Amino acid sequence: MSASNAMGMSEGAPSVMEVYEKLEKVGEGSYGKVYRARDRRTGQIVALKKTRLRDDEEGVPPTALREISLLKMLSIDPHVVRLLDLKQGQNKEGKTVLYLVFEYMDTDLKKFIRSFRQAGEKMPAKTVKSLMFQLCKGVAFCHGHGVLHRDLKPHNLLMDKKSGLLKIADLGLSRAFTIPIKKYTHEILTLWYRAPEVLLGATHYSTPVDIWSVGCIFAELVTNQALFPGDSELQQLLHIFRLLGTPNEEVWPGVTALKNWHEFPQWKPKCLSTAVPDLDPAGLDLLWMMLQYEPSKRISAKKAMEHRYFDDLDKSNL
Missing domain, CATH: 1.10.510.10 (Transferase(Phosphotransferase) domain 1)
Known part of the structure; x- marks a missing residue:
């Protein structure tokens, strides 16, 4: 089972904007922008972290997927922010963008x-x-x-x-x-x-x-x-x-x-x-x-x- 399947990144799944509604930009970290967003299915407020991959990467590199599945495993601890979902998308230039969906903290x-x-x-x-x-x-x-x-x-x-x-x-x-x-x-x-x-x-x-x-x-x-x-x-x-x-x-x-x-x-x-x-x-x-x-x-x-x-x-x- 590949890491991307393990993370629930199945082909043909609904796109990130179909599932999440961006509410406002709340920050900019060294790895990309962070938005407060709402899960359209449940109404839950989440933090959407948008990270662009390196220019030479086609798709999501296995190292990133490994780290992300590790993050998912660690987020069972109450003192680690929970990673709820992962979506892959394309930006305007057609580059691969990853959206990491975390629980929202105030x-x-x-x-x-x-x-x-x-x-x-x-x-x-x-x-x-x-x-x-x-x-x-x-x-x-x-x-x-x-x-x-x-x-x-x-x-x-x-x-x-x-x-x-x-x-x-x-x-x-x-x-x-x-x-x-x-x-x-x-x-x-x-x-x-x-x-x-x-x-x-x-x-x-x-x-x-x-x-x-x-x-x-x-x-x-x-x-x-x-x-x-x-x-x-x-x-x-x-x-x-x-x-x-x-x-x-x-x-x-x-x-x-x-x-x-x-x-x-x-x-x-x-x-x-x-x-x-x-x-x-x-x-x-x-x-x-x-x-x-x-x-x-x-x-x-x-x-x-x-x-x-x-x-x-x-x-x-x-």
Whole structure:
């Protein structure tokens, strides 16, 4: 059974516009446009993600289909955005276009954080804890199935405002569509959540890259500000080194052999509480474990869920 059949992309099926009515464009990601749409059959509101394939591809490449069936499998987890449907179509130039149909969520973590920042308020500690636990749970599920996200950031974490439910989006797309369609605004290709081993040019990296991103998001939930807001790869590294100290062979064996390693300015590590003053000691301990330089020393998502920071969280409704 081919991946396209497995995804329910049968020949002669109704076209995407026969099934879904576009309501409005809600965003533009690095892989294409996103619309809010209505399923004409059920009235359900969905998110329609339109992605164009590479110009040299005839039809849908098997790699994209593999990633997409993986996405469908992962979306059984309550903390991964559900992929509901997949439709293939043609654009005006006759190029193949894929429509990925996802459940619709009313906001994302980036907008949620911004709402607190604009109101001049801090996010309640209980809310931070609940969102963090859900994020660790979703990431643990993906990692447990051998899938890295590689681009976790507040914008990719969707939320239901009423229930406080958090779900991971844009999973696997970085591998399915290796070349972003065009480089959109600077914002889209943000480096703020990128792990130091990736910035330093490591070619082999694994699940700890996502844990680093989770740590950066954790700090941002508490302070309403990005922890390391660099605007270039070098600036990004310097932001990290200023807080955590310039790494060396002692704290991170092999670091000086990485491709982008230079003689960097030497900074001594600071206390994390200087950057995230409102976080309690248990939270600072968890954050510290997520921001270890040596990837193998970073806590796993599964272990993070067992950390004492979450001891007083009511997990029954998560």
